[in-house]
Amino acid sequence: MPLAVYLKWVRASALYDLLVTWPFALPWTFAWVYAQLHALDLAWGLPGAMPPLDPLHLLLxxxxGSVVVVWSLARWTAPSLRLGRLDAAARLMFASWQVHAVLQGASAIVLGFTAFELAFGGVQLQRVRAENDA
Structure with a gap:
């Protein structure tokens, strides 16, 4: 894909991350998000468990959330091929740990996040050609 298109994907993934993870950065907003995810988990009858939120879960x-917000702002304000490649690597790691958690008994609701990790990671691993290449 052309570099200009690739950089739009880098920014799109950054915007997604900002929208989804900013609530994770604050204790009171994460507690609310966790409660909403738990309610969805129960309503949909998903396999796996969502344990009660404790102070250590909240801290982690x-x-x-704090790190992802800063990382997202870096990619939003200065998208580059390098940041896109690094983000793809991070997304593949996140997806791996999410699948591992589900296989260990965590709620399958995590897999909704995994789908986005794999999608944005896959796009950011695409071959990029210079603007003047045909």
């Missing part, structure tokens, strides 16, 4: 979610 807040740390993840």
């Amino acid at each position: 979610a807040n740390l993840l």
Whole structure:
């Protein structure tokens, strides 16, 4: 794909991450999001478990959310091939750990996030050609 198109995908993935993960960065918003995800998990009868939220879960979610927000802002404000490739690697790692968690008994609701990780990761691994290449 042309570099200009690739960079739009890098920015799109950054925007997705900002919209989805900013609530993870704050204790009170993550507690609300977790409650909503738990309600969906119960309503849909998904396999796996969502344990009660405890202070350690909250801390780890807040740390993840904080790092992802900063990483997203870097990709949004200065998208590049390098940042896209690094983001693809991170997304493949996230997807791997999410699948592992589900296989270990975590709620299958996690797989909704996994689908986006794999989709954006796959796009950002595509071959990029220079603008003047045909």
